Amino acid sequence: MEPPQGIVIPLKEAHHLDVSDIGSKAKNLSLLVQEGFKVPDGFSITTSAYNQFIKENKLFNIIDLEVFRKTPSDMRWEELWDASLRIRSAFLKSPIPSDIEEQIISQIKKLKSSSSQKDPKFSVRSSSPAEDSSETSFAGIHESYVNVESVENILESVKLVWASLWSDRAILYREELKLDSLKSSISVLIQIMEEQTISGLAFSQDPSGNKHDVVVVEAIQGLCSELVDNEKVPEKWIIQKFHRKKINHSRPPEYASNLLDSSELNHLIDTLLKLEEYFDLPVDVEWTGTGVYLTILQTRPITSISDSNQERQWYLTLTPSFVNLKKLSDKVEKELIPQLREDGSKLAREDPYDFQGMELALKIKERADVYFKWKDIYWDDFIPFAHGIRNLGTFYNDLVKPENPYEFLEILKTHDLLASQRNRELYNLSLILNSFPELKKQLKEILNNGFQGKELLNEVISISSKEFGASEKSKEYNHFCQSFKNLLDTHMDITYENQSLKDHPEIILQNIVQLSEKTTDNKPKTETNPQYYLKKLYDTAGSSRKEEVDEVLRIAHLSWKLRDDDNILLGRVENQLLKFLNRGLEILIEEKRISPNSEVVLDDWEIIYNALVQDDGSLVVLKERNQQETSLKTNFKPRQLIGQPSSPGIVTGRARIINSFEDFSSLKSGEILVCDAIQPQMTFLVSLAAGIVERRGGMLVHSSIIAREMGIPAVNGVSNATQLLKNGDIVTVNGYLGLVVIGEAEFSLELGDEIAGDSL
Numbered sequence: 001m002e003p004p005q006g007i008v009i010p011l012k013e014a015h016h017l018d019v020s021d022i023g024s025k026a027k028n029l030s031l032l033v034q035e036g037f038k039v040p041d042g043f044s045i046t047t048s049a050y051n052q053f054i055k056e057n058k059l060f061n062i063i064d065l066e067v068f069r070k071t072p073s074d075m076r077w078e079e080l081w082d083a084s085l086r087i088r089s090a091f092l093k094s095p096i097p098s099d100i101e102e103q104i105i106s107q108i109k110k111l112k113s114s115s116s117q118k119d120p121k122f123s124v125r126s127s128s129p130a131e132d133s134s135e136t137s138f139a140g141i142h143e144s145y146v147n148v149e150s151v152e153n154i155l156e157s158v159k160l161v162w163a164s165l166w167s168d169r170a171i172l173y174r175e176e177l178k179l180d181s182l183k184s185s186i187s188v189l190i191q192i193m194e195e196q197t198i199s200g201l202a203f204s205q206d207p208s209g210n211k212h213d214v215v216v217v218e219a220i221q222g223l224c225s226e227l228v229d230n231e232k233v234p235e236k237w238i239i240q241k242f243h244r245k246k247i248n249h250s251r252p253p254e255y256a257s258n259l260l261d262s263s264e265l266n267h268l269i270d271t272l273l274k275l276e277e278y279f280d281l282p283v284d285v286e287w288t289g290t291g292v293y294l295t296i297l298q299t300r301p302i303t304s305i306s307d308s309n310q311e312r313q314w315y316l317t318l319t320p321s322f323v324n325l326k327k328l329s330d331k332v333e334k335e336l337i338p339q340l341r342e343d344g345s346k347l348a349r350e351d352p353y354d355f356q357g358m359e360l361a362l363k364i365k366e367r368a369d370v371y372f373k374w375k376d377i378y379w380d381d382f383i384p385f386a387h388g389i390r391n392l393g394t395f396y397n398d399l400v401k402p403e404n405p406y407e408f409l410e411i412l413k414t415h416d417l418l419a420s421q422r423n424r425e426l427y428n429l430s431l432i433l434n435s436f437p438e439l440k441k442q443l444k445e446i447l448n449n450g451f452q453g454k455e456l457l458n459e460v461i462s463i464s465s466k467e468f469g470a471s472e473k474s475k476e477y478n479h480f481c482q483s484f485k486n487l488l489d490t491h492m493d494i495t496y497e498n499q500s501l502k503d504h505p506e507i508i509l510q511n512i513v514q515l516s517e518k519t520t521d522n523k524p525k526t527e528t529n530p531q532y533y534l535k536k537l538y539d540t541a542g543s544s545r546k547e548e549v550d551e552v553l554r555i556a557h558l559s560w561k562l563r564d565d566d567n568i569l570l571g572r573v574e575n576q577l578l579k580f581l582n583r584g585l586e587i588l589i590e591e592k593r594i595s596p597n598s599e600v601v602l603d604d605w606e607i608i609y610n611a612l613v614q615d616d617g618s619l620v621v622l623k624e625r626n627q628q629e630t631s632l633k634t635n636f637k638p639r640q641l642i643g644q645p646s647s648p649g650i651v652t653g654r655a656r657i658i659n660s661f662e663d664f665s666s667l668k669s670g671e672i673l674v675c676d677a678i679q680p681q682m683t684f685l686v687s688l689a690a691g692i693v694e695r696r697g698g699m700l701v702h703s704s705i706i707a708r709e710m711g712i713p714a715v716n717g718v719s720n721a722t723q724l725l726k727n728g729d730i731v732t733v734n735g736y737l738g739l740v741v742i743g744e745a746e747f748s749l750e751l752g753d754e755i756a757g758d759s760l
Contacts, residue, residue, distance in 0.1 A: 007049040008103035011191070014044045021046045023127030023187040028279075028299050035278060036272070038121075038295045041114065042191030043107040047129065050186050051099045057094035063087060063166060068183065069642065070719060078698030080168040081390060082644060089397050089405040091163035096155060104158065104190075105151055111192055120192045121147045124157035126164060127187040141170050142186065146225050147193060154190065160274050160398070161188050169319060178433040198259050198287035199224035200234060202268060204241070204283050206275040207302050212282075213241050215269055219259040223588025224286045224297055229321040236261050239269065264290040275299055320384050322552075328385050329555045331563060331747075340569045343370050347576035348493055352583035360584055361612035367577035368605040374570055374608050382566045389700055395552050399540045406699055409708070410533045411553070412560045417563045419683045420704060422491040426508075426684055429487070430516035432480045439463070439477055444512055452506045460484070462511070484509070493573035495578050496681040497661045498601050502575070506584060507664045514688050518669040562703055567680040577602060584608040638742060641718045641725075644697050645738035646704035649713030651691040655729040657722050658685065670734060674725050678703035686710060693734035693740050695721045707735075715740050 014022050015030035022030070026044040033039050049497045054060050066083035075083075096104075112120060126142030143164035145157040151675045164170060165186040175180050194474040205212050218227060218234035235255055240250040243265065251258065260268065268287065271294060275283045279299070286297040320328065347367055355363055372748035389412065396408035433440040446459045461481060469548040478500045484505075492508060501508065534553075581600045588594040588611055600608060604622055611620045658664065664685060667673060675690035677696035686692065690712070694703050697717025707714040713735035725731065725742065732741040 007046050007052070008107055009044045009046065010107070011039070011042045011044060017044075020129045020185075021187065022046070023047075023126035023129050023189070023505045025125065025298055026187060026189045026298065027127075029189070029296070030277075032296055032299065032675060037275075037287075038218070038293075040191040040194050040295060040297065041111055042123075042189060043111070044127065045100070045104065045158065045190065047185040047187050049097075049188075050165075052097055052100065053094070053159075053162060056097050057090075059087075059090060059094060062090045067166065067171060070717070074719055075717070076697055077168060077172065078696075078701055079644065080171050080758050082697070082699050084163075084166055084168045084171070084398065085390075085393055086165040086405050087166045088160070088394065088712060089401070091159050092156070092398065092401055096159065101155060103596040104155065107190070108154060110153055115192055117192070117195065119149075119251065121149050122154055123189075123191050124148050124154060124161060125160045125189045125191075127189045128165070128187060136581075142167070144225070146223060148313055156398075158188050158190075159431065164188055170622055177351065194288050195294060196295065198223060198290055199286075199288040200227060202272045202285045202287060203302055204272050204285075205302060206238070207284065214247060215239050217260070217265065217268060217272075217273060221255070223258065224288055224465065226323070228286070229324065231321055231323040233462070237265065239265075241269075241273070242567045244269070260290060267291055268294060269458065271296075309681050319387050319390075321446070322391065325385070325388055325391060325555050326551065328381060329388065329558055332381060332385050333558055335568070337375060337562065337565070338379075339665050340374060340566075341376070342568055344572035344576065347573060350576075352580045355580075355583075355613060356587070357612060360580065360587070361609050364577070364580045364584060364605055364609050364612070367553055367573075367580055368602075368609070371570075371573050371577045371602065374573055378570055379568060382562060386563055388555040388702075389563065391559075392552055392556035396537055400536055407533060409699070411473070411537070413709065414528055417561055417564045417705070418491070418568045419680050419702070420709065422487070423684055423687050423706070423710075425487050426512055426515060426687060427484070429480065429483055429512045430518075432476070433513065433516040434482075436473070436476060436480070438473070439480065440513060440516060440620055443509060447506060447510055447513065452502055455492075456506050456509065457485075460505075463711060484512075491568075493575055494568055494681050495575040496571070496679065498599070499580065500575050500578060500660045501681065504661075504664075508684075509687050511667075511684060512667045514667070514669040518688065559673070563682075563700065564680045564705065567702075571681050576601065581605055584612055587612070588620055591617070593617065594622070598622055617745065632633050638724055639742040640742065641693075641715075641721065643693070643715040643718035643721075643740065644737050646694075646697075646699055646701070646716045647692070647707035647712055647714035647735045649691075649711065649735045651713045652732040653690040655693070655727060655731050657725065657727050658682075659722055672731050674721055674731075676722055677701075678706075686712060691731075691735070692716070693725065693731065693733060699732075 008202070009017065009022070011026065011030050012033050013030075014026055015034055017027070019027050022044040030044075054063075064088055067080075111122075123144065123146045125144040128142055143161050145160070148154050148157050165184055171181060174184065186425060198219055198221060199522070200217065201224070202218070203216040206214050206216060215238075217237045217239070220227045220232045220234045222232060227234055233252040235251045235258065236249070237246065237260075239246050268290070272283070272285055275285060275296075279301070282302040283299050284302045285299045287294060288297055289295045347370065350363065352360065352363070352759065369656070393405075393408050394585050396402075396411075397405055400407070402408075442463050443460070446456060463477060488505055488508065490503050492505075494501055538546065538549055563654050578600075581602070581604065585594065585598060585600050585608060588608070589596050589598070600622065607620060607622060611618075644686065651672070653670060653672040655674050656667050658667060658673060658675040664682070667685055667688050669688050670690045671688070672691045672693060673685060674693045676694070678686065678692070678694060678701070680702045683702055686703060686706045692703055692707055692712060692714035694701075694714070694716035695718055697706065701716065703714060713733045715733055715735055715738050717738070718740060721740075725740075729742055730744060734741070
């Protein structure tokens with residue numbers, strides 16, 4: 001029989017086509033239709049339709065620019081998310097070719113007319129040729145949409161499924177599997193939604209690979225997608241495959257009785273084993289309905305038996321569903337952040353010099369337990385919750401379809417971030433110095449004399465009595481001094497690169513002095529009105545979706561604030577452990593039990609703890625650490641570096657490379673800050689910079705947020721930025737185009753207003 005012709009094929013005919021045309025999901029389901037299994041009626045949109053859509057809209061030029069300007073392995077996840085957002089926006093704004101659209105609409109009409117449902121809803125799912133083989137599983141990597149109603153929404157969902165081929169998680173996963181993204185394509189499967197009350201998953205072998213002679217069944221009330229997305233906890237059975245003996249059974253408390261009776265369970269297992277026999281492989285099945293209404297939604301080989309899907313599961317955690325985001329937001333806002341804040345404050349109330357021996361050891365252990373607990377929470381909860389911002393980005397762009405895919409960021413502009421509060425306090429202290437030149441002169445002398453740490457604080461405090469006596473200026477100075485001490489206690493009691501910022505007030509004071517001499521205004525900019533964009537979003541969504549918009553925005557604002565705050569709050573807890581570790585180290589040095597040149601890191605806590613507990617005079621040896629050579633050996637001096645535009649504007653200045661904590665005090669007002677990655681703990685340096693060049697990329701990284709707030713041009717995602725640029729290089733940062741030009745500007749478009757930071 002000749003294979004069916006066309007680019008939109010009914011599911012019952014699609015089994016004749018190759019997997020490269022319709023993907024594994026559609027191919028398997030079409031084969032099951034031929035074998036008499038109950039499968040929802042539908043049709044497949046072949047990969048040819050995707051290729052035609054790409055070609056007619058010239059979208060590969062955009063894909064090539066976004067994804068292949070650097071190798072994916074050289075791009076951070078956040079850079080890939082930015083690229084994916086821009087690709088997604090381009091797909092949504094591109095029309096489906098008229099011949100494809102007509103065929104899709106025709107098939108939808110046929111399905112509606114033949115359906116027993118009065119007004120059926122549809123699922124729109126990916127069916128990639130790379131999906132669901134015996135070696136790899138793309139389950140959940142590409143987008144799927146359920147309960148889609150109107151033709152207009154079905155067509156838009158098709159474009160979104162096509163665009164998901166270029167999502168960050170899809171690119172990363174293909175990279176992990178060493179698949180060629182240039183050869184990737186995707187098919188779409190559209191089916192009528194089955195109206196059943198019970199759905200679930202079933203495995204013809206233990207998916208963990210521990211047992212081959214059991215089947216595993218999971219069931220929930222509701223859509224199968226709610227189980228796949230981990231939105232609901234299922235009732236679960238583990239049953240001996242052939243003797244049907246129940247090995248284990250668990251039921252969540254919300255279900256008063258079993259969702260499946262014994263006959264329904266046996267019928268499902270019979271069907272599962274028939275599928276395993278037909279495909280001659282252990283199978284993973286998505287199903288809905290029970291008994292005679294049992295319907296197969298999807299079947300694929302169980303790849304998790306060989307643990308090959310661990311990376312896929314990690315990528316999926318980075319993009320939790322909206323339901324899980326809501327659950328996570330309540331946990332983060334009401335439980336985790338208040339507790340993290342309280343833990344940091346509680347630990348900071350104790351001084352390590354008040355403890356000796358066993359007491360000090362126990363305090364170190366207490367802090368280590370707290371810190372490493374929070375470090376795990378950071379990875380398990382805080383990092384996935386960052387998706388709240390990205391969820392707003394896709395939500396806003398899908399609805400509003402703005403020309404600028406980052407328009408949604410205007411809604412999130414806020415000065416409630418801890419880093420923003422700290423930067424405003426630095427700015428206010430610099431204003432005091434501008435109006436108080438005598439004090440600025442004295443502080444400069446203290447810095448020039450090389451005072452550091454507590455000695456510097458003592459010198460600063462002594463200025464009042466020595467220079468100003470009981471004069472009116474003494475009151476002004478005392479205000480500065482108290483504000484400076486509050487700044488250190490409130491915002492600088494954190495760790496960066498194993499160093500406590502609070503223990504290095506000279507760096508913070510140097511920053512304030514330099515900030516007072518910067519010629520441009522560093523006060524946070526508020527040039528745009530978020531209300532305009534909020535109104536745009538609400539108007540487009542309509543009154544029927546107001547509550548949904550409210551919730552998306554609530555989560556996004558919390559996610560935005562947490563993005564910086566979690567690092568700073570965790571940094572405070574980290575600093576309390578570091579302070580007590582350093583005190584323990586001092587004692588061991590005094591007792592001559594450890595080298596006087598030793599330095600500790602957080603992972604050394606058990607060594608210091610055990611040494612203090614034993615107190616037997618034995619020598620203490622810290623772990624050896626590999627010193628990796630990271631410099632880029634090249635005589636090549638590029639003229640132009642390509643990155644991503646992260647904050648608009650153009651400026652020319654002299655480069656200042658910040659590679660480590662020791663470099664913090666070298667940054668001069670008006671220089672171009674060049675670094676590998678700006679962490680929240682160090683964003684106070686941004687206030688001094690005329691521009692930023694960063695190796696790490698992304699519109700939502702910390703430097704981008706602060707730079708846009710300050711109105712500072714920035715380019716990030718610049719590979720080897722700290723090796724290719726040198727201190728003193730004249731560079732032009734073009735934050736509109738994402739370009740960094742090295743050397744004197746030759747064209748008017750390269751020019752900034754002036755060469756900043758001229759004094760080295």
